[in-house]
Structures are given as C-alpha cells and as structure tokens.
Amino acid sequence: MSQATMTQDTTVPAAPRPSSLAGKSLPRWSPFGFAAVSLALGAGLGLVAGWHSKVQWGLIAALLFVVLTYTVSTAVEGKRQAKDRVATSVVWVCFLLAIIPLVSLLWTTISRGIKVLDGYFLTHSMAGVPGFETGGGVYHALIGTLEQVGIATLIAAPVGLLTAVYLVEYGKGALAKAVTFFVDVMTGIPSIVAGLFLLAIMLMFGLGPSGLLGALALAILMVPVVVRSTEEMLKLVPNELREASLALGVPKWRTILKVVLPTALGGITTGVMLAIARIAGETAPIMLLVFGSQLINPNPFEGAQSSLPFYIWEQYRVGSEASYDRAWAAALVLIAFVMILNLVARGIARWKAPKTGR
The missing domain is CATH 1.10.3720.10 (MetI-like)
Incomplete structure (x- = not known):
C-alpha cells in the first residue's frame, strides 16, 4: 500500500461547522411559566403596596410579563428572538386587556339577569305592576x-x-x-x-x-x-x-x-x-x-x-x-x-x- 493511500485512510474527518441558526431556545411552556410568575409578583406587589384593586394587580402583572419575557429570552436565546417574543407577548396582553372587560360584562349580566328571566317575564308586561314590587315582564x-x-x-x-x-x-x-x-x-x-x-x-x-x-x-x-x-x-x-x-x-x-x-x-x-x-x-x-x-x-x-x-x-x-x-x-x-x-x-x-x- 502506498504512502499516499495510508495518509488518506488515516485522515481524521473535520468537525461539522456549527449552524448560525442553531442555539438554545426556551421550552414551549415558558410563556405560561412567565405568566404564572408575573401574576404572583403582581399580586404580591399589590398587597405590599396596599392596593385593593385587582385591575392594578393585573396591569402590574402584564408589565412584569413583558419585562420578564424579554429578560429571560435575551439571556437564553439572544436579542433577536427576545424582540420577537416581546412582540408576541404585547399582542397577547392587549388581547387579554380587551377580552377581560367583555367577559366580565357578560358574566355580570348573565348572573344578575337570570334571576327573573323566565317564561312569565317574557310573556307579560308591566301593566298594573308597581315598579318597586316583584312581578311584571318585558x-x-x-x-x-x-x-x-x-x-x-x-x-x-x-x-x-x-x-x-x-x-x-x-x-x-x-x-x-x-x-x-x-x-x-x-x-x-x-x-x-x-x-x-x-x-x-x-x-x-x-x-x-x-x-x-x-x-x-x-x-x-x-x-x-x-x-x-x-x-x-x-x-x-x-x-x-x-x-x-x-x-x-x-x-x-x-x-x-x-x-x-x-x-x-x-x-x-x-x-x-x-x-x-x-x-x-x-x-x-x-x-x-x-x-x-x-x-x-x-x-x-x-x-x-x-x-x-x-x-x-x-x-x-x-x-x-x-x-x-x-x-x-x-x-x-x-x-x-x-x-x-x-x-x-x-x-x-x-x-x-x-x-x-x-
């Protein structure tokens, strides 16, 4: 066997170059974890500050959610992916801020309106019924x-x-x-x-x-x-x-x-x-x-x-x-x-x- 052949057979293959797109990434459940931590911190800060309004707690939790997402994602995935996650987080926060009042309104209307809503209410008028008494309909x-x-x-x-x-x-x-x-x-x-x-x-x-x-x-x-x-x-x-x-x-x-x-x-x-x-x-x-x-x-x-x-x-x-x-x-x-x-x-x-x- 020639010297060139022996040299070719014993050559160690070069290690593959790492892909520029490969890197660490947060698990899929990380947004839910950030949300849970943000809610806990928001409630804790609200209690410490003496704020009794749940709206204030929610706004603090929303702000902490965005900040926490950006901080952790920057440390693990880099600034580029962190900006993408922040944009997604802001969209979800805005969606929740829009849907919570609607759900609250529907829940309040249903829970309070169902008390007298029945067949009698839908088929009778207020004729002869004093306004301060029960009875009557719509x-x-x-x-x-x-x-x-x-x-x-x-x-x-x-x-x-x-x-x-x-x-x-x-x-x-x-x-x-x-x-x-x-x-x-x-x-x-x-x-x-x-x-x-x-x-x-x-x-x-x-x-x-x-x-x-x-x-x-x-x-x-x-x-x-x-x-x-x-x-x-x-x-x-x-x-x-x-x-x-x-x-x-x-x-x-x-x-x-x-x-x-x-x-x-x-x-x-x-x-x-x-x-x-x-x-x-x-x-x-x-x-x-x-x-x-x-x-x-x-x-x-x-x-x-x-x-x-x-x-x-x-x-x-x-x-x-x-x-x-x-x-x-x-x-x-x-x-x-x-x-x-x-x-x-x-x-x-x-x-x-x-x-x-x-």
Missing part, C-alpha cells in the same frame, strides 16, 4: 324593540346599500364627494340629535308619539354605518370579475346584481348587523319620540310604545331590588336579541355566498 318592550328596529332596518338597509353602490360603481365628481362628506358627518351624529330632528317635525305637524317616529330616528343613525361598511366591501370585489362579466355582454346593472353583490354579501350582512347592534341600544330617540309605555301596543304607527333600552332605564330609575333584577334581565334579553340576529345573518350570508371550487 313583553311590551320586546315587541316595541322588534317593531322599531325592524322598520328602521327596512328603511336604512336599502337606502344605505344603494348609496354605497352608487359611490363605488357610478359615483364621480362633486356629487359623489358631497355624498361621501355627508355620510362621514352623519356617522358621528349623536342619537339625541336625530331624535330632536324628528321631534321638531312631530311638533311642526302636530303628530303624536309612535314607534314609527322612533324607527325613523334609528334609521337616520343606521344609514351611514350601512353605507360605510357596504362601500368598503364592494371595493374589495376584484375588478376582474366586473370586467369578465361586462366582456360577456352582461349589462352593468346585472353585473352588480348577480356578480358584485353576491360576492360581497357576507361583508354587507355583517355591516348591516353592526348597524342593527348600534341602534338596538339607543334610548334617547325613544324617550323623545315614543315616550314609553307600560302597556302592550303592537301598533307602531299610533300611540306610545316601549323598547328594551327604555325599559332598562325605566326600571333602573325606580331604584328597588325588584326593578334592578328586571333591568338586568332586560339587558340579557337585549344581548340575546342582538346575538340571535347575528347568527341568523351569518347563516344567510353563508347560504347565499357564491360557491367556490369545482
């Missing part, structure tokens, strides 16, 4: 809310939808700019202003209180929300769909009706539901134009009516334990009403949405 207010919100939706949804179609598909020049400007202005109008506007008309023509006037005020508040949400959804529809339809000789109005609107139906429905949720809790227009009533009035075109927001305010104003229970129960009914509407609307949007795939 049926008259539920009927008023259904009628007023329904009429407002029938008025505002088509008007808002057609306005958005005009702005996106046809609007050009000064008129489109003026419409956009006034829609933006109307978005910020307080509900009391819409109520006063209809109240002036009611007094001018000598009209009496009715659910229709309240519905008109709610429609004024609903239109700009529908216009804005629908306009944004229509802008998201690809222009290629419009061009393909027009290239086949389909008229523009039919393209809008059969292509554009079905494509954006899900977003349009969500916008309408947001507008309904916006007006379902309004009280000021109802106080000015509908006046409220303890009796069942199924006719929205004549006579005073009640509504769920007005009923809640009315019962809370009484100040007794029984009225407080009725107010919380009515608030729970109002939340359930909006939730059911959203679920139905999402079901309709999914059913009517254009099918994808083969």
Whole structure:
C-alpha cells in the first residue's frame, strides 16, 4: 500500500461547522411559566403596596410579563428572538386587556339577569305592576324593540346599500364627494340629535308619539354605518370579475346584481348587523319620540310604545331590588336579541355566498 493511500485512510474527518441558526431556545411552556410568575409578583406587589384593586394587580402583572419575557429570552436565546417574543407577548396582553372587560360584562349580566328571566317575564308586561314590587315582564318592550328596529332596518338597509353602490360603481365628481362628506358627518351624529330632528317635525305637524317616529330616528343613525361598511366591501370585489362579466355582454346593472353583490354579501350582512347592534341600544330617540309605555301596543304607527333600552332605564330609575333584577334581565334579553340576529345573518350570508371550487 502506498504512502499516499495510508495518509488518506488515516485522515481524521473535520468537525461539522456549527449552524448560525442553531442555539438554545426556551421550552414551549415558558410563556405560561412567565405568566404564572408575573401574576404572583403582581399580586404580591399589590398587597405590599396596599392596593385593593385587582385591575392594578393585573396591569402590574402584564408589565412584569413583558419585562420578564424579554429578560429571560435575551439571556437564553439572544436579542433577536427576545424582540420577537416581546412582540408576541404585547399582542397577547392587549388581547387579554380587551377580552377581560367583555367577559366580565357578560358574566355580570348573565348572573344578575337570570334571576327573573323566565317564561312569565317574557310573556307579560308591566301593566298594573308597581315598579318597586316583584312581578311584571318585558313583553311590551320586546315587541316595541322588534317593531322599531325592524322598520328602521327596512328603511336604512336599502337606502344605505344603494348609496354605497352608487359611490363605488357610478359615483364621480362633486356629487359623489358631497355624498361621501355627508355620510362621514352623519356617522358621528349623536342619537339625541336625530331624535330632536324628528321631534321638531312631530311638533311642526302636530303628530303624536309612535314607534314609527322612533324607527325613523334609528334609521337616520343606521344609514351611514350601512353605507360605510357596504362601500368598503364592494371595493374589495376584484375588478376582474366586473370586467369578465361586462366582456360577456352582461349589462352593468346585472353585473352588480348577480356578480358584485353576491360576492360581497357576507361583508354587507355583517355591516348591516353592526348597524342593527348600534341602534338596538339607543334610548334617547325613544324617550323623545315614543315616550314609553307600560302597556302592550303592537301598533307602531299610533300611540306610545316601549323598547328594551327604555325599559332598562325605566326600571333602573325606580331604584328597588325588584326593578334592578328586571333591568338586568332586560339587558340579557337585549344581548340575546342582538346575538340571535347575528347568527341568523351569518347563516344567510353563508347560504347565499357564491360557491367556490369545482
């Protein structure tokens, strides 16, 4: 065997170069550990400082969570990975800060409203029941809310939808700019202003209180929300769909009706539901134009009516334990009403949405 062969056989292979991406990393459970330590430290510091508010404890714990994550991650993984973990931690902290008040609100409403929420409460009015005594129900207010919100939706949804179609598909020049400007202005109008506007008309023509006037005020508040949400959804529809339809000789109005609107139906429905949720809790227009009533009035075109927001305010104003229970129960009914509407609307949007795939 030659000397060169022996040298080649006895050569020790070189050690592999370490990858620049390899390094230590924290375990997957580390964020939960940081959260537990931060909560314990936040509670301890709050007790030592004499702070009795759990909100203060939570804010301290959130700050400690971010600081602890950055410090430990920097020591173990390096600054680059630490910055990524801090960004993720800030996102989670903001999410929790947003969701905790919502969960607290739902829990308080359900726990306090469930006391008197039963079949009797939903099928009886407050006729003949003193506000400071137990008994009575929310049926008259539920009927008023259904009628007023329904009429407002029938008025505002088509008007808002057609306005958005005009702005996106046809609007050009000064008129489109003026419409956009006034829609933006109307978005910020307080509900009391819409109520006063209809109240002036009611007094001018000598009209009496009715659910229709309240519905008109709610429609004024609903239109700009529908216009804005629908306009944004229509802008998201690809222009290629419009061009393909027009290239086949389909008229523009039919393209809008059969292509554009079905494509954006899900977003349009969500916008309408947001507008309904916006007006379902309004009280000021109802106080000015509908006046409220303890009796069942199924006719929205004549006579005073009640509504769920007005009923809640009315019962809370009484100040007794029984009225407080009725107010919380009515608030729970109002939340359930909006939730059911959203679920139905999402079901309709999914059913009517254009099918994808083969």
